[in-house]
Amino acid sequence: xxxxxPVKRVVDYNVKVRVKADQTGVETANVKMSMNPFDEIAxxxxxxxxxxxxxxxxxxxxxGVAACGETLRTALAIGADRAILVETDADLQPxxxxxxxxxxxxxxxxxxxxxxxxxxxDDANQTGQMLAAxxxxxxxxFASKVTIADGKAQVTREVDGGLETIKINxxxxxxxxxxxxxxxxxxxxxxxxxxxxxxxNHKPADLGVDVAPRLKTLKVTEPPKRSxxxxxxxxxxxxxxxxxxxxxx
Amino acid sequence: MASLVIAEHDNASLKGATLNTVTAAVxxxxxxxxxxxxxxxxxxxxxxxxxxxxxKVLVADAPHFADALAENVAAQVVSMAAxxxxxxxxxxxxGKNILPRVAALLDCQQISEIxxxxxxxxxxxxxxxxxxxxxxxxxxxKKIITVRTTGFxxxxxxxxSAAVETVAAQGDAGISAFIGREVAKSERPELAGAxxxxxxxxxMGSGENFKILExxxxxxxAAMGASxxxxxxxxxxxxxxxxxxGKIVAPTLYIAVGISGAIQHLAGMKDSKTIVAINKDPEAPxxxxxxxxxxxxxxxxxxxxxxxxx
Numbered sequence: 001x002x003x004x005x006p007v008k009r010v011v012d013y014n015v016k017v018r019v020k021a022d023q024t025g026v027e028t029a030n031v032k033m034s035m036n037p038f039d040e041i042a043x044x045x046x047x048x049x050x051x052x053x054x055x056x057x058x059x060x061x062x063x064g065v066a067a068c069g070e071t072l073r074t075a076l077a078i079g080a081d082r083a084i085l086v087e088t089d090a091d092l093q094p095x096x097x098x099x100x101x102x103x104x105x106x107x108x109x110x111x112x113x114x115x116x117x118x119x120x121x122d123d124a125n126q127t128g129q130m131l132a133a134x135x136x137x138x139x140x141x142f143a144s145k146v147t148i149a150d151g152k153a154q155v156t157r158e159v160d161g162g163l164e165t166i167k168i169n170x171x172x173x174x175x176x177x178x179x180x181x182x183x184x185x186x187x188x189x190x191x192x193x194x195x196x197x198x199x200x201n202h203k204p205a206d207l208g209v210d211v212a213p214r215l216k217t218l219k220v221t222e223p224p225k226r227s228x229x230x231x232x233x234x235x236x237x238x239x240x241x242x243x244x245x246x247x248x249x
Numbered sequence: 250m251a252s253l254v255i256a257e258h259d260n261a262s263l264k265g266a267t268l269n270t271v272t273a274a275v276x277x278x279x280x281x282x283x284x285x286x287x288x289x290x291x292x293x294x295x296x297x298x299x300x301x302x303x304x305k306v307l308v309a310d311a312p313h314f315a316d317a318l319a320e321n322v323a324a325q326v327v328s329m330a331a332x333x334x335x336x337x338x339x340x341x342x343x344g345k346n347i348l349p350r351v352a353a354l355l356d357c358q359q360i361s362e363i364x365x366x367x368x369x370x371x372x373x374x375x376x377x378x379x380x381x382x383x384x385x386x387x388x389x390x391k392k393i394i395t396v397r398t399t400g401f402x403x404x405x406x407x408x409x410s411a412a413v414e415t416v417a418a419q420g421d422a423g424i425s426a427f428i429g430r431e432v433a434k435s436e437r438p439e440l441a442g443a444x445x446x447x448x449x450x451x452x453m454g455s456g457e458n459f460k461i462l463e464x465x466x467x468x469x470x471a472a473m474g475a476s477x478x479x480x481x482x483x484x485x486x487x488x489x490x491x492x493x494x495g496k497i498v499a500p501t502l503y504i505a506v507g508i509s510g511a512i513q514h515l516a517g518m519k520d521s522k523t524i525v526a527i528n529k530d531p532e533a534p535x536x537x538x539x540x541x542x543x544x545x546x547x548x549x550x551x552x553x554x555x556x557x558x559x
Binding site for chain 1: 318319320341342343346347348349350351352353354357359360361362371376377381382383385424427430432441477480488493494496501502512513525531539540541543544550553554
């Protein structure tokens with residue numbers, strides 16, 4: 001079974017993002033970029049399926065600017081067998097990405113697609129579910145455990161108030177939550193090896209997908225700042241303030 | 250045109266998140282209808298009919314809707330979509346699971362986790378873990394929206410008298426099955442809707458040490474939460490997590506104990522009315538958002554606080 005792992009290049013999670021003065025977006029020039037952390041968990045999970053003899057081939061896919069090739073090299077260094085870059089300078093929104101991924105799925109015929117539940121830049125949490133819809137496949141979002149057997153995936157999901165387990169037919173889409181696994185560190189020999197692994201390049205037009213954005217960003221602003229309050233010297237003062245000033249207890 | 254709100258419910262009762270979503274739907278203009286898709290969900294539908302501002306409740310009752318499998322519920326919503334200009338669901342685990350599937354089937358770009366409605370086609374939503382707010386305008390014929398519940402006050406749960414109508418239930422897609430659920434049993438309120446939250450961080454040191462927060466939570470009738478650091482360290486389960494990757498909360502009182510205040514945690518709680526921070530590091534970023542901070546050892550201060558509350 002082939003496993004397809006879509007990965008997104010995002011501003012590194014350690015970077016404190018700054019809103020541009022002209023309110024057109026956030027500053028991304030000269031900012032460290034990395035693989036979306038939830039996608040890293042997805043690549044790790046795919047590798048574990050390969051090591052368990054369930055996946056035969058792990059294919060990483062990324063959609064976006066040429067530099068997404070670097071993110072794909074990271075996926076290859078973690079262990080993916082080959083990569084596909086769908087290259088475009090267009091502003092890609094989740095529906096367009098899902099359409100591009102659907103086109104790739106139709107070419108590659110994976111048994112499973114694993115990707116992050118959300119990207120830490122636009123925080124949309126849509127792509128996996130949309131891809132499942134476009135392919136007519138079942139979905140298991142926010143996965144914390146995945147077991148593949150008898151042509152089905154049993155997935156434990158992180159839901160409000162606890163966990164839920166579902167069983168879905170393959171092929172299927174799984175999106176990862178934080179506790180699914182802890183991604184391995186990439187080693188230098190594997191980074192060297194990754195440079196020799198194959199990477200295909202496509203354009204959205206080759207895949208027959210219209211990626212025109214549906215949402216227009218009118219402005220991007222800083223959230224209202226919460227000002228720091230006071231430090232109280234002792235618990236007695238704290239309780240007094242909560243009772244008589246804030247009136248919350 | 251009208252708006253359709255996908256109700257969050259457990260068949261027997263309606264979840265509070267539905268009320269906030271109704272408020273957002275009202276702001277989009279037009280009539281507000283609520284879809285209750287479930288199994289033996291008459292009680293939830295009756296509750297939905299009481300919500301102020303709702304003009305019609307549509308009930309799709311079938312065994313394969315019992316556990317809100319995305320494949321089945323999305324197909325139901327799509328079958329009813331023609332009559333609506335806006336389709337909204339709360340940005341809960343359930344809403345986030347189902348609605349993008351609906352959006353893709355309708356060839357619409359969903360607008361996730363809105364916190365304000367500027368116009369029927371223009372919405373504000375946080376990006377980058379709440380470090381920026383984007384105002385976006387949709388060119389799609391239908392607006393498919395998830396609603397961050399902390400961004401909208403809940404509609405009144407009573408006072409309405411909507412008509413309840415049964416709609417034809419779509420069939421079981423047959424590609425997914427519900428196996429089971431492990432719901433943490435707790436006497437305490439649910440984190441997402443709690444008025445007071447007591448939250449612990451890495452500073453708690455261990456899962457065992459979280460026990461010292463329990464009497465405090467009990468005394469205040471509070472829900473218990475945690476930072477991602479505490480969850481990652483294995484102290485407490487993930488569904489306690491407050492933050493961008495966990496739950497977004499906005500209680501009246503948020504007490505952060507041993508939480509340094511990483512950006513991703515602040516994104517999940519900075520809209521709380523009053524924030525109290527207890528931390529031994531006077532430079533901890535949590536103090537920059539706290540209304541009342543107290544510097545010291547939590548293992549001394551928490552028992553003192555419990556005693557002082559009497």
